[in-house]
Amino acid sequence: MNYDLCIMGGGSGGTAAAIAAGRFGLKTLLVEAADRLGGTSVRAGVSTWEAGCGGTGIPFDLYRGLQTMPGAVGIYRINRHCCWPEDGFYPGAECLLDSTLTYPDTLCRHSRGALSYLRPEDKPLIRARWHGVSIEPEALSQAMTEACRETNRVTIRLGVSLDQVETQAGTVRAIRLSDGTRVTAATFIDGTGDGALCAACGCERHLGRDPRSRYDEPGAPENADDQINGVSLIFRITPKSVPGIDVPPIPVPDKCWWRPDFSMASCVQYPDGDFNVNILPTMEGREYLRLGPEAAYAGSLRRVHAFWRHWQERFPEWRSYCIRWIAPALGVRESYRVVAETMLTRHDLEAGLRRQTQPDLIALNDHPCDVHGGGEGGTTGVASAYGVPFRCLIPKGWANLLIASRAAGMSAQAASSCRLTRVIMTLGQAAGTAAALASETGVGVARVDPAALRQRLREQGVQLSSPDIG
DSSP: OEEEEEEEOOSHHHHHHHHHHHHTTOOEEEEESSSSSOTHHHHSOOOEEOSOSOOOSHHHHHHHHHHTSTTSEEEEEEEEETTOGGGOOOSEEEEEEOTTOOGGGGGOOOOSSOOOTTOGGGHHHHHHHOOEEEEOHHHHHHHHHHHHHHTTOEEEEESOOEEEEEEETTEEEEEEETTSOEEEEEEEEEOSTTOHHHHHTTOOEEOSOOOHHHHOOTTOOSSOOOOOOOEEOOEEEEEOSSOOOOOOSSOOOSSOOSSSSOOOEEEEEOTTSOEEEEESOSBOHHHHHHHOHHHHHHHHHHHHHHHHHHHHHHOGGGGGEEEEEEOSSOEEOOOOEEOBSSOBOHHHHHHHHHHOOOTTEEEEEOOOEEEOSTTSOEEEOOSSOEEEEGGGGSBTTOSSEEEOSTTSSBOHHHHHHHTOHHHHHHHHHHHHHHHHHHHHHOSOGGGOOHHHHHHHHHHTTOOOSOTTTO
16 A cells, blocks of 8 residues: 555544645545544543644634534633632632634633733633633544545544554655555654654654753753653533432542542533543553553542542532543553654743744644643743744654654653644644645655745644734
């Protein structure tokens, strides 16, 4: 099977890459190991898009597709927050849909200077600007699938994974899939969350916090360690007719056994009135790595039921709800990161667009560095929007291979900011567009002209300049 472009991983980055490449006419193969597109956004229930400037281009196109599906999407505002006790104590963040808001309202997180929930003076601006998108997970998968098929150039293979890779002198020659199919392509894109294709090619990857000597980032430890961002097992609650405290379907202790006390949660309203509940986090990253995915999921499931019983016992308003659905996969915020030609670091985040000098910025972001669990980290805002260089998508030393996922070339600190769904989609759109430029010009995808790539992205509606600086 021969293609112009082969993409491994049908999550946010991989699917966006396929949509972009297909629209430019590339014969594209999109391979996903699960039974549907969407990755973490669908199977792990991470289907809320937080406020941020990096949501233009294909994310907006998908949103417009979702609008044609009844009950598929809405825009939310922050109603109550644990840091705002004057509104009445709330055990986390409550986000309610507001029909007066539109998609551009979700792109306005940035202000001149980092905002904080902890500062009372910031509360009005946070309420006025920090709006996000709430999506039905299955509707998002459907919208992604339809966007791929509308190009008439994207072939989707589900339930198939990577088996072997054939390489030669920094070039991927072919891959063999788990069903025995051998695939050749001019360009390959790794859209997996842990950089699995890059790992099979022998690319260097990092896991955990970077040592101070690697990037000289503020707050970095002297030595590398295995601390990664925590994972969440998201569940959905729905109103019930008779209020009461639900009995857990499996035995769980009365007390919180995995931390000193039960943590907070983010509760985002779905279009049908249900809530998406995200415990922040359900399990610390180190424990997830030690247990492995299957045991970590089983342990997180017990915590979800213990947490829900605690919430109903302590907060009477939740006694009118019951658990309707628990995600079949964990929401993983961080895993391996591929060493790329350029690494996005905390220095880029602090410089912002005003002081970044890279000529190949292909995506914007203004989300804070946001670490859950591990005993260290927390949330540290960025002062302005910053850009992600295209060379962060090029694994070091490779000519026809790109990485478009949370495993792209970033330090651990930068990845804690740059991991949001819409930003990863834009990285995928840039990767797919670069593959199209490479096909048109006859150069390897690692050598496409940055100016031409940025122009193509602008033509697709991707914003590459901050509203504050033009």
